[in-house]
Amino acid sequence: MKKSLLFLIIVIVSCYTSMSQPPMGQAQTNQPPDIFISLGTQNTDLVYKVNGRNGKVYQAYLGSKLLNTASLSQLRDAGHQAYQTYGNENLFEPAIRMTHNDGNPSLELKYVSHNSEKTDANTTLTKILLKDPVYPVEVTLNIRSFAAEDVLEQWVEIVQKEAKPVKIYNYASSMLHFDADKYWLTQFHGDWAEEMKMQESELTSGIKIIDTKLGTRAHMYQTPVFFLSFNEKSDETTGELIAGTLGWSGNFQLLFELDEKNSLRAISGINPFASEYSLQPGKVFKTPSFIFTYSDKGKGLASRNLHRWARNYGVLDGNKTRLTLLNNWETTYFAFDEPKLTGLLDDTKKMGLDLFLLDDGWFANKYPRNNDRAGLGDWQENKAKLPNGLGYLVKEADAKGVKFGIWIEPEMVNPKSELYENHPDWVLRFPNRQEVYYRNQLTLDLTNPKVQEFVYNMVDEMLTKNPGIAFIKWDCNSMITNPYSAFLKDQQSHLYIDYVNNLYSVLDRLRKKYPSLPIMLCSGGGGRVDYGALRYFTEFWASDDTDPLERVYIQWGYSYFFPAISVCNHITSWGKQSLKFKTDVAMMGKMGYDIQINELNEKELKFSQDAIVNYKRLSDVIWHGDLYRLISPYEENRAVLMYVNNNRSKAVLFAYTLNSRYGEAFNRVRLQGLDPAKTYKIQEINPSTEGRRPGPPSEGGSSVRSYTGDYLMKVGLSVGSATPLTSAVFEITE
Ligand code: DGJ
Secondary structure, eight states, X not given: OHHHHHHHHHHHHTOOOOOOOOOTTOOGGGSOOOXXXXXXXXXXXXXXXXXXXXXXEEEEEEEEOOSOXXXXXXXXXXXXXXXXXXXXXXXXXXXXXXEOTTSOOOOOOEEEEEEEEEEETTEEEEEEEEEOSSSSEEEEEEEEXXXXXXXXXXXXEEEEOSSSOEEEEEEEEEEEEEEOSOEEEEXXXXXXXXXXXXXXXXXXSEEEEEXXXXXXXXXXXXXXXEEEEESSOOOSSSBEEEEEEEEOSSOEEEEEEEOTTSEEEEEEEEOOTTOOXXXXXXOEEEOOEEEEEEESBHHHHHHHHHHHHIIIIISTTTTSOOOOEEEOHHHHTTOOOHHHHHHHHHHHHHHTOSEEEEOSOSBOSSSOOSSTTSOTTXXXXXXXXXXTHHHHHHHHHHHHTOEEEEEEOTTEEOSSSHHHHHOGGGBOOOTTSOOOOBTTBEEBOTTSHHHHHHHHHHHHHHHHHOTTEEEEEEOOOOOOSSOOOTTXXXXXXXXXXXXXXXXXXXXXXXXHHSTTOOEEEOBTTBSSOOTTTTTTOSEEEOOSOOOHHHHHHHHHHHHTTSOGGGEEEEEOSOSSSOHHHHHHHHTTSEEEEOSOGGGSOHHHHHHHHHHHHHHHHHHHHHHHXXXXXXEOTTTSSEEEEEEEOTTSSEEEEEEEEOOOOTTOOXXXXXXXXXXXXXXXXXXXXXXXXXXXXXXXOOXXXXXXXXXEHHHHHXXXXXXXXXXXTEEEEEEEEO
């Protein structure tokens, strides 16, 4: 690291300025020297080479740390331009494409300068300035390296100084090149209640695109994350790969193009679909960030890198604690009143939970929000349900010793609402076509400053009036169904981009005033989960599907890219499995409840109260520890994973048996991440309310046993039973 930094400082001083290309055959001595820009982390190097011959910047290397800086000068560039333009020698998918004022559709980018600055002890920001030699267009490649986490973040800034606006058609955040024998792409797709289904396939010649055009609730079908494995498929502990994700809460595009030489380019950014952007002279077009990590030890390490990065930099308050809660969505839907809610506050307390979260249905009077067909947008307490307002509930909660949280969906409107009646021009809709609805609602036009003000004020006024509100669930249940903004007039192709940027600016304002209020990101389940949004949110609702069998897969999927502290899992009445199974599944992330507490029998209530105590004791390891996925539900009839804290003194292991065939043997599981020299106590917690589980007892048993870390990692443990839909949780203590 130190060596490469020193090298960087040297190359900054020898900044290349000449843009002229020496004629063929000219003596090499007149040619400016090649410059190497090394963007290393602790274990990774990304190296760009400025070719002295033509002044262009190429990606020369991406992989494990090069131990000898002398190797840098031996790197070839293989023609892989770092930010490939259109209209020049490039005949494949470009990172950037624009048309100049004179109609010329080409761009050429040459190196001007670069500099590298340490933003803190762990983080270095490198800016590489590129310029078109003919047109006044500047592009800055930004690369932030997070040394300890082995994560790189890339984004781009585009500025033009022509007389009039310039149209840009492509504006990638990142372009990466690879030369391997084979490429395996792992993607995650789904729908409402079936998020994050993993699929892996070998890339073939041509283009593969993962994208969305949904605008809002943008990730309902595709999540902006991927693994790209090189040569062979990778597994948890072996294989070379990158794990990448785009921090953008709107339309995204991840494009993989395999060319005739078997070189692959991966281009990540905002989806250019219907989004050509008219860039005003002097204005900066800033792309969202592409975040990635390289691993030569499989997907497990890649996930741990991203999780650490996310806790330190990607998720709001990722290193802090979270509130356990009781939510009322599944138990009451829209049918509640003050006495009912007061009872739920009591239940929250009785369970030992921190907070009660009041969901949808508490607002609107002219068109009361008694179902999803009316009231959205009218954010006044419904007088029939809450005659004493939110303030009363906040006070009641306080008196009972619990906190109070509230659901909102401020970006949306039902046509049956006063908001729609009073401000039809604030709604995304075509002026001359019938409206198309999703969940009976429409999206507000956040490109309009008046709407931004409305959304900000709605949240701000609610929090000012009720300073005791300790939690928000921010929902977004519709995609953009009628993509037309009255405000944008003749710049409709700015809609998808401006919407997201303006959502972020509203959230920026709110976060300035309320920096640490926990807010759950929700979008009809996990329809909007990405690191662009998570800068403002402490956690996200992973899915409306809370059947714990399905949930194992959904949570497993998210675990590849998002840390456990950010993934909200609730115990509900979905699924016929035991309360223990539901509880054990919810515990692997941020646990909560959305179940009729008054229907729990005495044993179940006691089991839940104890489980919450256990969870609170273990949550530090789950939220802040390292995740090791041991057995994948995609490969076996069970799922086993564990979290280990930083100094390897405490761990927790979850084992879920999903199914089993007659005579199927579940072999011992070798643990990971422990200290081989330490001796650990293993204790099974959350014992079943039905007494001992059927089937062979696991070695943890109900009694405490001791093993060395070495034994646990080499010999392993039998965990869980062969009975379908059973589970076991082990607390592992030095
Ligand atoms: C969708 C969310 O995912 C649910 O949890 C719930 O909040 C409903 N919206 C409320 O309308």
